Amino acid sequence: MSTTDIARRALHRLIELGLPPTPENYEKQYRSFANLPERVPNGLQPGADPTALQMIRALLQVMTNANADLHADLTRFTSESSALLERAEEESDPSALNDLFKAMTVSSSWLMNEVEQMRGELERTRSELDSMQSQLHKAEHLAVSDPLTNLPNRRGLESVLAREVSRARRHKLPMSLALLDIDHFKRVNDEHGHAAGDRALVHFAQVVRQKIRDVDILGRFGGEEFLLLMPDTPLIGAEFGVNRLLGAMHNAPLQLPHVVLSLRFSAGVAQWRMDEDPAALIARADAAMYAAKAGGRGRVAVAASEEHAAAAVTTAHRA
Numbered sequence: 001m002s003t004t005d006i007a008r009r010a011l012h013r014l015i016e017l018g019l020p021p022t023p024e025n026y027e028k029q030y031r032s033f034a035n036l037p038e039r040v041p042n043g044l045q046p047g048a049d050p051t052a053l054q055m056i057r058a059l060l061q062v063m064t065n066a067n068a069d070l071h072a073d074l075t076r077f078t079s080e081s082s083a084l085l086e087r088a089e090e091e092s093d094p095s096a097l098n099d100l101f102k103a104m105t106v107s108s109s110w111l112m113n114e115v116e117q118m119r120g121e122l123e124r125t126r127s128e129l130d131s132m133q134s135q136l137h138k139a140e141h142l143a144v145s146d147p148l149t150n151l152p153n154r155r156g157l158e159s160v161l162a163r164e165v166s167r168a169r170r171h172k173l174p175m176s177l178a179l180l181d182i183d184h185f186k187r188v189n190d191e192h193g194h195a196a197g198d199r200a201l202v203h204f205a206q207v208v209r210q211k212i213r214d215v216d217i218l219g220r221f222g223g224e225e226f227l228l229l230m231p232d233t234p235l236i237g238a239e240f241g242v243n244r245l246l247g248a249m250h251n252a253p254l255q256l257p258h259v260v261l262s263l264r265f266s267a268g269v270a271q272w273r274m275d276e277d278p279a280a281l282i283a284r285a286d287a288a289m290y291a292a293k294a295g296g297r298g299r300v301a302v303a304a305s306e307e308h309a310a311a312a313v314t315t316a317h318r319a
Helices: 003-017 023-033 050-090 094-143 154-171 185-192 194-211 235-250 278-294
Strands: 175-182 217-222 225-231 265-271 299-303 313-318
Touching (some): 003 050, 003 094, 175 185, 175 278, 185 194, 265 278
Antiparallel strands (some): 175 225, 217 225, 299 313
16 A cells, blocks of 8 residues: 555544544544554654655645546546537437436536545645745744754754854955853753753843844854844954853843852953864854853953964953
8 A cells, every 4th residue: 555545544534533634633544544653752853753744745646646536537627518508409308318417417416526625635635745945944943943942952053053154255345253151051950950951051141132233143063152143244243242242141130039140251252264164163253252151251262373273372361
């Protein structure tokens, strides 16, 4: 049995059982007809389960086949109707005309029934595809987003950075990047608990996001480290902007039930160089950030322009 036949039977089974055409219900019936093992119900995840893509393709083929069948049936009906009409125009016997009328009535009823069935099947399949598309968009968003801060995660940042590097190269525009690392974050977890640590991360993300431009992209690079991408921004502008964030963070302490935390961070800033790959740009900003840590924390360090990633630091400014 082909995947399309399986999909068609799965849809019909949903109708027979009176079940709503949700992705979960369709998947369960599909797997049953395909003799596939049941999977832990986490929604369709094409990246983790290739069967999901197979099921979606099968649904699309059901729609395509239904459309083709309906078109063929309509063509045949038109041809048969024309033939019946020609016979009726040539016929003078009342009984023969009555028989022709009966034939046309039966044919019309058949057509209306076919159209209604096809329309219902197309609507059900379209509903399935819409629901699955929503699931796929959700899965895609989760794959590139940090669930705690709702910022792009490392994978999402890599995609954005590649796009912005391509744009900067194409239009010969400046672009800068900063790595921001919350100072003494382990101490927050150790002294106040991991729930407080999570609140600190969310608070940090919210404060920074409120102070940056709409075109800037903030993401959680990992742990307590954040990446800030600043398109159309030269080094001096990026350095100034990140220093402003130091002040903004100082003026926005985090209120916990029994303590007020003043979060500080160390940052490394680097400007993208023409034909530099994203990994090298991040490495230079990372080296500058570690230099800021070594210089006393709570400051911004700017990466030097040497080609190697472990660039020296040319400037370091206190908040």
